[in-house]
Amino acid sequence: VEPWRPELAPGPNTQYDLSKTRAALLLAVIQGRPGAQHDVEALGGLCRALGFETTVRMDPTAQAFREELAQFQKQLDTCRGPVSCVLVALMAHGGPQGQLLGADGQEVQPEALMQELSCCRVLWGRPKVFLLQACRGDVLQMYAEAQGPLGNGNFFPCWSLKRTLESASSNSFSEVTAGSSCRGAPPGRSDQADILTVYSAAEGYVAY
């Protein structure tokens, strides 16, 4: 077996081809989230600068989150040309168990939204990037002064266990998506490959 060589030059086998259509969907609840408009403007500007056809929807309700993702999927599936890459940003307040809160205060599971695109035919084998700016619980990350041998006035972060992560993450991804995997993916290809998800906080924790 040939050893893996990370120094391999970029090429068709080591890098995604992004020469075709790029599409971005930004869904942001800004009411009750002062300053969120700055994030929408900055991220929207970046997406356009990177060549993404960018759609922005402000203050979606929980239902609208679902509908926008479903609509986005349909648009991609009926797209004439090949799609190289998609980016979806979800920005909202988060519930205590990782839910997103729509503008109507109703909850929607972000993982269920992301699952929508796993079944998108034109995205098989294409990179799908998800950015989530939301709290994923109510546990606070704190600073603590180092004790013992690590002391001497140095500081290091520690986890604040105001409540256990076990309870914070009781509604886990596997429970949410069990039985909802995509049917009809090409043989030998996982519908969970080619996904990059970036959360603004660790599971169960508050995002700042």
Place this chain on the structure above:
Amino acid sequence: RDDKGSDFIQTLVEVLRANPGRDLLELLTEVNRRVCEQDVLGPDCDELRKACLEIRSSLRHRLCLQ
């Protein structure tokens, strides 16, 4: 976030704009480093807090946006 937007999104935009064509996973590691270095006041505004991103990837190739 109230004044300038969230740490995560603002840092992400700054790093990606400054490094076009670089591997996105590498850049996200840098974004996380910068976010983790930030000291923020929590909602109670009496204690310093930290933040940390969570990055999950099932990418099979490098993803380089430019």
